[in-house]
Amino acid sequence: MKKVLSISTAIVVTSILAGAAVTNGESSKVKLTDIDTHWGKAAIENAVVKGYVDGFEDMSFRPDNQVTKAEFIKMIAVAIGLKNGDAGIGSWYAPYVQSMKDAGILWGTFSSSNMNEPIKRSEMAAVSVHAVDINSKATMLEATSMGLIQGKSNGDLDEEGVTTRAESVTIVERVLSKRKGQPLPVDQAAVAAAEIASTGTNMKSMVGLTPTDSLGKWFPIAQGVKVKFEKVIIIDPMKPDPNFNLIDLALKPPFVKLEDTYVIATQIRVLVDSTADKTGNFYTMQTIGLLDSEGTVRAVNKFPGLVKYDKPAEYIGWISNYHLKSPMATGKIAYAIYDTQIDLGIHK
Incomplete structure (x- = not known):
């Protein structure tokens, strides 16, 4: 038969959509010793001028160092202007975590997990999407469609991969642009990869x-x-x-x-x-x-x-x-x- x-x-x-980058006229005042030839130089300078991230005492930024959950949460909280809670309670990052929880940006087990662990790209995407739209589902598909997250190469999402300081400030700059209603470039290959992962x-x-x-x-x-x-x-x-x-x-x-x-x-x-x-x-x-x-x-x-x-x-x-x-x-x-x-x- x-x-x-x-x-x-x-x-x-x-x-396919396209968008525009963000610049800051005061970035030339930032003097860091290790970013002149780095791909993230403009975003790093903008971030330091805006005050949500700093360089180190030796005037380096160390752009390729990994970023922890606590560090990224602080960047987002300060960048979007959240009012922090009691700085005298718990660890140094507790006020930032609490302010993000109060704003509805952090949720469930994420906000109580080990904040000293390197943040995964999937976690960074979820926090970033919520920082733009509190009513979102905080998915990678939303993050890529908004232009907040782009693929590593040929659309590869590397969701379990870790994030560097340069990558983090680049994402925060995109969050700030999106919150102002500004368009962002969209990596269509990354959108397609996120689509496949979530919908097949x-x-x-x-x-x-x-x-x-x-x-x-x-x-x-x-x-x-x-x-x-x-x-x-x-x-x-x-x-x-x-x-x-x-x-x-x-x-x-x-x-x-x-x-x-x-x-x-x-x-x-x-x-x-x-x-x-x-x-x-x-x-x-x-x-x-x-x-x-x-x-x-x-x-x-x-x-x-x-x-x-x-x-x-x-x-x-x-x-x-x-x-x-x-x-x-x-x-x-x-x-x-x-x-x-x-x-x-x-x-x-």
Whole structure:
């Protein structure tokens, strides 16, 4: 018994935002011995002039030293002008922590954790987002979308990585700009990476499609067999990012130009249990093409694979192919399983 999984897609292309940097006319008065050639020089000088961070007694700033949670919290609290509590109670940072808690910027276990530990980039992002919008969910996706956080390289978020003094003041400067309503440059690759981490897809930031609640859900396809579409990642071959390794260049049709295409990579998981028909199999056929307004596929490429039902097993893997960037008035990413169509991304 042979079964077919077919896939059809259509996408819409959107544009990217840009923003402006912050400067301070008094920064030339700052005399630090180790920042002249450092990438963070302007932000460091602004921060020292504004008074929310200082250099050391030897007139150094030590821009590449790690920053603790306490140090970053103090920077934010002072920079946004929070009134501190009793400085005579507890550790040196207690008044700053309390003022941030009172303002609703710190929450739960974060505000009671070891404040002398280096702050992670994910924690820095959460605090920064809350400092801009107290009603936010304090997610990395919000932080990247606001322009508060940018990727390390090619959009890599490095959420567990630590933060330097230079990076910290750069983030605080962005927080101050955002609180004034000023636009910030947005690292679109970082937004896409945060999107994938939180939603399983980057289709919103890449092509303007809205993911549906079908992404990540199980769907029965036969007795004892079910499938889940875990991730849908859209990749621009001309802009390598951390997902670039999902592209199989051997699959590129010879007549397709890389600059004219996206690659749509989909992660699929299939579970076969003991009740499945052991003589059956699951034959996949990837159909990726352009859909017109009537839903007719105009271009098709196939990528075969086979899953047998002869024993209980779990299968997971990626299927990918090239898709023209041609804009469309409407579009979606839809998977047809037998007679059922599952929409994973739609254009609103």
